[in-house]
Every structure is written in C-alpha cells, then in structure tokens.
Amino acid sequence: xxxxxxxxxxxxxxxxxxxxxxxxxxxxxxxxxxxxxxxxxxxxxxxxxxxxxxxxxxxxxxxxxxxxxxxxxxxxxxxxxxxxxxxxxxxxxxxxxxxxxxxxxxxxxxxxxxxxxxxxxxxxxxxxxxxxxxxxxxxxxxxxxxxxxxxxxxxxxxxxxxxxxxxxxxxxxxxxxxxxxxxxxxxxxxxxxxxxxxxxxxxxxxxxxxxxxxxxxxxxxxxxxxxxxxxxxxxxxxxxxxxxxxxxxxx
Amino acid sequence: xxxxxxxxxxxxxxxxxxxxxxxxxxxxxxxxxxxxxxxxxxxxxxxxxxxxxxxxxxxxxxxxxxxxxxxxxxxxxxxxxxxxxxxxxxxxxxxxxxxxxxxxxxxxxxxxxxxxxxxxxxxxxxxxxxxxxxxxxxxxxxxxxxxxxxxxxxxxxxxxxxxxxxxxxxxxxxxxxxxxxxxxxxxxxxxxxxxxxxxxxxxxxxxxxxxxxxxxxxxxxxxxxxxxxxxxxxxxxxxxxxxxxxxxxxxxxxxxxxxxxxxxxxxxxxxxxxxxxxxxxxxxxxxxxxxxxxxxxxxxxxxxxxxxxxxxxxxxxxxxxxxxxxxxxxxxxxxxxxxxxxxxxxxxxxxxxxxxxxxxxxxxxxxxxxxxxxxxxxxxxxxxxxxxxxxxxxxxxxxxxxxxxxxxxxxxxxxxxxxxxxxxxxxxxxxxxxxxxxxxxxxxxxxxxxxxxxxxxxxxxxxxxxxxxxxxxxxxxxxxxxxxxxxxxxxxxxxxxxxxxxxxx
Numbered sequence: 072x073x074x075x076x077x078x079x080x081x082x083x084x085x086x087x088x089x090x091x092x093x094x095x096x097x098x099x100x101x102x103x104x105x106x107x108x109x110x111x112x113x114x115x116x117x118x119x120x121x122x123x124x125x126x127x128x129x130x131x132x133x134x135x136x137x138x139x140x141x142x143x144x145x146x147x148x149x150x151x152x153x154x155x156x157x158x159x160x161x162x163x164x165x166x167x168x169x170x171x172x173x174x175x176x177x178x179x180x181x182x183x184x185x186x187x188x189x190x191x192x193x194x195x196x197x198x199x200x201x202x203x204x205x206x207x208x209x210x211x212x213x214x215x216x217x218x219x220x221x222x223x224x225x226x227x228x229x230x231x232x233x234x235x236x237x238x239x240x241x242x243x244x245x246x247x248x249x250x251x252x253x254x255x256x257x258x259x260x261x262x263x264x265x266x267x268x269x270x271x272x273x274x275x276x277x278x279x280x281x282x283x284x285x286x287x288x289x290x291x292x293x294x295x296x297x298x299x300x301x302x303x304x305x306x307x308x309x310x311x312x313x314x315x316x317x318x319x320x321x322x
Numbered sequence: 323x324x325x326x327x328x329x330x331x332x333x334x335x336x337x338x339x340x341x342x343x344x345x346x347x348x349x350x351x352x353x354x355x356x357x358x359x360x361x362x363x364x365x366x367x368x369x370x371x372x373x374x375x376x377x378x379x380x381x382x383x384x385x386x387x388x389x390x391x392x393x394x395x396x397x398x399x400x401x402x403x404x405x406x407x408x409x410x411x412x413x414x415x416x417x418x419x420x421x422x423x424x425x426x427x428x429x430x431x432x433x434x435x436x437x438x439x440x441x442x443x444x445x446x447x448x449x450x451x452x453x454x455x456x457x458x459x460x461x462x463x464x465x466x467x468x469x470x471x472x473x474x475x476x477x478x479x480x481x482x483x484x485x486x487x488x489x490x491x492x493x494x495x496x497x498x499x500x501x502x503x504x505x506x507x508x509x510x511x512x513x514x515x516x517x518x519x520x521x522x523x524x525x526x527x528x529x530x531x532x533x534x535x536x537x538x539x540x541x542x543x544x545x546x547x548x549x550x551x552x553x554x555x556x557x558x559x560x561x562x563x564x565x566x567x568x569x570x571x572x573x574x575x576x577x578x579x580x581x582x583x584x585x586x587x588x589x590x591x592x593x594x595x596x597x598x599x600x601x602x603x604x605x606x607x608x609x610x611x612x613x614x615x616x617x618x619x620x621x622x623x624x625x626x627x628x629x630x631x632x633x634x635x636x637x638x639x640x641x642x643x644x645x646x647x648x649x650x651x652x653x654x655x656x657x658x659x660x661x662x663x664x665x666x667x668x669x670x671x672x673x674x675x676x677x678x679x680x681x682x683x684x685x686x687x688x689x690x691x692x693x694x695x696x697x698x699x700x701x702x703x704x705x706x707x708x709x710x711x712x713x714x715x716x717x718x719x720x721x722x723x724x725x726x727x728x729x730x731x732x733x734x735x736x737x738x739x740x741x742x743x744x745x746x747x748x749x750x751x752x753x754x755x756x757x758x759x760x761x762x763x764x765x766x767x768x769x770x771x772x773x774x775x776x777x778x779x780x781x782x783x784x785x786x787x788x789x790x791x792x793x794x795x796x797x798x799x800x801x802x803x804x805x806x807x808x809x810x811x812x813x814x815x816x817x818x819x820x821x822x823x824x825x826x827x
Contacts, residue, residue, distance in 0.1 A: 121782045122781070122782065123778050123782075124774070124778070125774075144781070144786075145778065145781035145782050146781045146782075146784050146785055146786050146787075146789075148782075149781070149782055149783055149784035150784050154782075155782050157779065160779070161773075161775045161776055161778075161779035162776075163776060163779070163780070163793070163794060163797055164797055164798065164800075165796070165797030165798055165799070165800030165801070166793055166794070166796065166797035166800075171783075171793070174785065174789070174793055175780075175783035175784050175785060176784075178783075178784040178785050178786070178789060179783075179784035182784065214797065231783065235783070235784070
C-alpha cells in the first residue's frame with residue numbers, strides 16, 4: 072500500500088536534513104509503530120506523508136497504492152485515502168464540528184467521483200461513530216477543537232478518521248496529553264477501525280499506547296533513519312532500555 | 323451544505339469574469355447627461371410628482387452645489403464628473419403590470435441569470451405561490467420561518483413589479499415604490515421624508531435628494547406585525563446611469579417589520595456611481611430589522627470598472643423602547659462608503675449593527691456605524707467582521723456617542739479583522755464620545771490571519787485551498803451570519819466563497 076524508499080527531506084528554508092534515507096513498506100491491514108526520541112524526524116514523516124507545505128524532498132520516493140504520493144496536493148492525498156491524526160489538532164472558530172465533517176467527507180467523495188451524502192445519510196453515518204467514541208451531539212455542534220479538552224481533541228480526531236474512512240491512517244503522538252481512561256477510549260476507537268484493507272502508522276514516543284493498539288511491526292527512528300525493525304516485543308525492549316542504544320548506533 | 327455550493331460556484335467562475343456581469347437589452351427612457359435644474363424638473367415631471375416634491379428636490383440641489391466632497395474616508399478614486407452622468411433611466415413599458423404574466427419576460431430572465439436561489443426568486447418566477455412551503459423553511463425556526471417574502475423589484479430606477487400587495491393590504495401595511503407612495507400616500511411621505519437624513523446631510527445624500535429616481539416605501543400601522551419579510555432587489559442596468567435610490571420605512575407604534583435588500587450589477591468599463599439614501603423611523607415600541615447583501619461589481623483585477631457605492635443609511639428610534647437593527651454583508655463594489663446608523667432618541671431604545679465586509683482585489687471599504695445615544699437607558703451593540711484579501715483596504719469606522727441626557731447609555735462594540743495574504747490592509751477607527759459619566763461603553767478589537775496550520779488542517783481533510791478559505795471565513799463571520807434572515811444565509815455563504823476567489827495561492 073505504502074512504499075517509502077530512501078526518503079531524504081529538509082525544511083525548505085534550511086539546509087539541514089531531517090529525514091536521511093528513510094525506507095518503509097506498509098501492507099494493507101498492517102499496523103506499524105514508529106518510535107523514536109525527540110527530534111528523530113517522526114512528525115516530519117507524518118507531515119511529508121500528508122502533504123504539508125514547507126518541506127522539500129531532496130531524494131527518494133513515496134508510492135501510495137501505486138501512485139506517486141509526493142506529486143499530489145494535501146487535499147488529493149486525503150481523497151485518495153491518507154489521513155493524519157494531528158498531535159495538536161487545530162481550532163477553527165465558528166465552524167461546527169458536524170459541518171466540518173460533512174464538508175470534508177463530501178469534498179473527498181466528490182474528488183473520488185462519488186455521490187455526495189445527503190444530510191440524513193450523513194447524520195446516521197456520524198451518529199453511530201460518535202457514540203462509540205463517547206462524543207455527544209452537543210460536542211458535534213461546538214466549533215472544531217475550540218475549547219475542547221486534550222482528550223476531546225484526540226477523540227474528535229479519531230471520529231474524523233472513522234467518518235472519513237481512510238485507507239492509510241497516520242497517528243501522530245495520539246497518546247500525548249491523554250490520561251489512562253481517555254487513552255483507552257481512543258485506542259478502542261482506533262482498534263475498531265483496524266481492517267484487512269486499512270493500514271496504520273502509529274507514531275509514538277512511549278510504549279504505553281502500544282499496550283492498547285498492538286502493532287504488527289515496530290520501527291525505531293533515529294536521526295532521520297529507521298535503525299531497527301522488530302515485532303511488538305521491540306517496544307517493550309525500548310521501554311526497558313531507552314533509546315540510548317539506537318541513538319548511539321546511528322551516530 | 324452551503325459550503326459545498328460555495329465551492330461549486332467558485333469553480334464555475336472564470337477568473338476576471340464577474341458572474342453577474344451581463345446587460346439586459348430593454349429599451350430605456352433616459353434623461354440627457356448632466357445635472358441642472360432642468361434635469362431635476364425632467365425627473366419630477368416624468369414621475370408626475372406634486373409641486374412640493376419638486377421644490378424639495380430643487381432645494382436639495384441648491385444645498386448640494388454648496389457642499390464639497392467628503393475626503394475623510396480611507397478611500398481613493400479619480401474625480402467624478404457629475405455632469406457626465408445620466409440621472410434618470412427607466413425601462414420603457416406599459417403601465418404597471420397587474421400580475422407576473424404581464425411582467426417583461428426579459429426581467430424574469432434577468433432574475434434567473436442572477437442565480438438567486440432564494441424564495442424571492444421562486445416567487446418571482448411563479449414556481450411557488452404565496453404561503454407555500456419552500457425547502458428553505460423549517461431550518462430557521464423562530465420568527466423567520468413564515469415562508470413569506472414580498473418582493474418589490476427595482477429594475478434600474480423604477481419599480482416594475484410589486485407582489486403580495488393584497489395580503490399586506492389586509493394588515494394595513496403599505497409596501498410600494500416611493501413614486502407610488504407619493505401618489506397614494508403623499509401625507510405620509512411628506513411627513514417623514516428627509517426627517518432622518520435631511521436634504522443637506524452630506525454631499526451624496528444631497529445629490530440623492532435632488533435626483534432620486536425611485537426606491538421603496540414601507541409603512542406599518544400601529545400594533546401590526548408585518549406578516550412577511552419585505553424584500554427588494556436593486557439592480558443597475560442602463561449604461562452610465564447613476565443609481566439614486568431612496569428608501570423610507572416607517573414602523574408605527576408597537577409594530578414590527580423586517581426588510582431585506584440585495585444587490586447585483588452588470589459588468590461595465592466605466593465606474594458606476596451609486597448614492598442611495600435609506601431612512602428608517604421606529605416609533606414607540608416599534609422594531610425595524612434591515613438586512614442587506616451587497617454584491618455589486620467590484621471591478622477587474624486592477625480595480626477598473628467597479629461600482630462606487632456612497633450610501634447614507636440612518637435609522638431613528640423616535641419613540642421609547644424602539645429598536646432598529648442593521649445587518650449588512652458587503653462583498654462587492656470598488657468603493658464602499660457606508661455607515662448605517664441609529665439615533666437612539668427614545669428612552670430604553672436599542673440600536674444594533676452587524677456587519678460583514680469582505681474586500682479582495684483592489685476593493686476599498688470604509689464602513690461602520692454611528693450609535694448616537696440621546697435617550698435614557700438606550701443601548702447599542704456593534705459586531706463588525708472585516709475580511710481583507712488581495713490588495714484591498716478594509717476600514718471599520720464607527721462612532722458611539724452619548725448625549726449628557728443619555729443616562730445609563732450602554733454600548734458594546736466588537737471589531738474583528740481577518741487578513742488573507744500580506745498585501746491587504748485592515749484598519750479600525752473607533753470614535754467614542756460620552757458626555758455623561760453614567761454611560762458604559764465597551765470596545766473590543768482583534769486582528770488575525772488565516773494561519774498555515776488552519777489551511778493545512780482543512781486540506782489534510784480533503785478541502786482544496788479555496789474551500790478551506792471559504793470555510794474558515796464562514797466560521798469567522800458566524801456571529802453576524804446568525805443575524806441574517808434565512809433567505810439570505812445561503813446566498814451569503816456562497817458570496818463569501820465567490821468574493822474570496824483567487825485570494826490564496
């Protein structure tokens with residue numbers, strides 16, 4: 072589904088490379104965890120995949136469902152099925168969450184040549200999914216992320232994911248700022264979306280999240296490269312020993 | 323949902339092609355160019371006005387000659403040659419039509435071309451009869467769910483069709499053109515015309531008083547709640563014709579009326595001058611709600627050819643507990659010079675001003691309000707949302723004043739500006755004058771930009787750049803949008819998208 076080959080990335084207005092030859096292959100149905108210390112390039116990877124401006128790819132390629140992902144604009148990537156759950160979800164004052172979801176979903180459907188959802192269809196579509204994430208109707212009426220608690224923001228991100236039904240989900244530090252109960256709700260939401268034709272990349276600093284979202288593979292990202300790949304037990308190893316071993320190796 | 327309609331509309335539009343820019347080929351009855359007493363007599367004669375009306379016009383003309391152009395606004399434009407304009411143009415047609423069947427089909431075509439997906443359009447086109455439910459109903463609830471809109475269509479300068487007259491008559495509401503009011507209700511016109519905006523109020527108001535061609539007249543008798551929204555579409559058509567509308571609305575004691583005004587205009591090369599005057603009078607316990615969506619041709623990418631819009635709008639809360647509320651959406655015109663104001667004369671009277679002003683390209687907007695507190699416990703509220711994009715300039719200019727007798731006057735003002743890009747300007751110029759220590763005036767102002775984070779967030783969810791801007795701006799103006807009647811909300815959301823087309827990327 073996703074093939075990242077020898078990816079080199081820097082900021083447009085800086086010379087310093089952030090990703091230095093990252094290679095990663097993700098198949099449908101798989102959940103990959105990417106772990107690494109601060110500054111290793113985790114968030115950059117998520118932005119480059121979702122098409123944020125300001126990054127320059129100097130070398131390498133990213134292929135998504137056989138197409139050149141890097142040639143697409145952010146909105147096209149979304150329509151093709153790429154979704155990024157933000158570490159710090161953005162506020163959009165005055166735009167009700169429900170309205171935002173509908174505009175987004177129908178923009179994607181239109182781009183894919185599908186019929187737009189009618190209001191009643193859409194209401195049903197959202198209600199089922201919101202209930203699973205403990206999201207009330209009241210919260211759906213509030214403006215996107217405005218005045219949301221940390222937990223509410225993350226649940227709202229997962230709701231967007233559930234509503235938009237992407238084929239590749241990139242979760243950027245979805246566990247940050249969550250207490251254990253909120254973490255469980257979010258993880259349950261994510262697990263409910265696991266399916267044979269959907270892949271996930273879970274970016275996290277801590278092993279804790281991976282107790283709830285059990286990955287098929289764990290990669291250690293250090294200094295812009297993947298320095299070790301293993302099964303879920305690798306996460307536990309990291310938890311016990313820290314990143315020091317790998318940081319050393321990469322240097 | 324409306325945002326998606328916005329997007330469709332934005333996509334439908336070619337760059338530099340104003341959607342509503344077309345001209346309808348209807349024979350016009352045009353006055354010769356230039357302004358002198360003869361022109362004024364010509365207009366007055368054409369309309370068969372009484373002598374006092376002509377005298378009133380001539381008086382205004384005398385005053386106008388001694389006035390100078392106002393220069394304090396933050397707008398610049400080449401000098402206007404007032405002798406190079408036509409001051410009268412009326413579609414040539416037989417006496418007023420009795421029903422829609424008698425209306426020139428070209429006119430109805432014009433409305434269709436305007437693409438106004440509103441109840442008014444349905445009614446005008448005869449798709450939906452009076453009282454029938456429209457798809458737009460039911461969403462709004464409350465006082466605007468009546469599903470009835472009366473339209474007084476102004477084509478160029480003369481009212482061509484007036485609908486719903488009979489139903490209004492049942493309630494004693496008078497809704498007609500000023501010309502007709504002058505014939506049928508001369509005493510009412512004489513009593514109130516110029517009582518809020520006097521002939522010599524300012525340069526453009528004086529010009530209007532001298533040469534106004536037509537406009538709407540509304541009178542709501544005591545205790546009557548007007549059974550429907552009253553609506554007028556102003557539209558300029560004949561070449562080189564200044565548009566001088568005059569509107570007079572009187573809400574007698576304890577009455578209520580809501581009036582909607584919307585505008586579009588065809589493309590042309592020469593700038594068009596528009597100097598309208600609107601006077602509102604609310605007597606004791608009466609309420610007037612006046613809403614405008616203004617979408618006149620803003621000019622091409624260099625600002626050439628757009629409408630000059632110099633408007634004087636003022637309401638007088640003449641009785642105790644009277645209330646006047648202005649809601650405006652300003653998206654068009656090359657120059658907008660407009661300050662819908664309230665004189666809060668009555669004790670416990672209330673004035674409100676809700677404004678969305680969007681400027682793009684080379685547009686210049688200098689708009690705001692005046693809340694003049696004279697009565698005790700009078701209160702006012704101002705919410706202004708300015709959005710500047712392209713190379714435009716967007717100024718809020720507002721005055722809040724309290725007379726020494728205006729004990730406990732209260733005002734709350736909120737001015738928010740949103741900048742798109744880095745070549746536009748947003749300015750806030752509030753004036754506050756209080757002659758009583760018991761007044762409480764609050765002023766809040768913010769300026770913000772659409773952040774890259776917000777853009778990326780929206781785009782990562784599948785919205786294109788333009789869809790993202792339209793959505794974020796619609797959110798920014800939400801507080802004001804809520805004050806628009808349902809009939810205008812959908813159109814306004816679309817307009818916002820259209821107006822900001824090409825503002826990013």
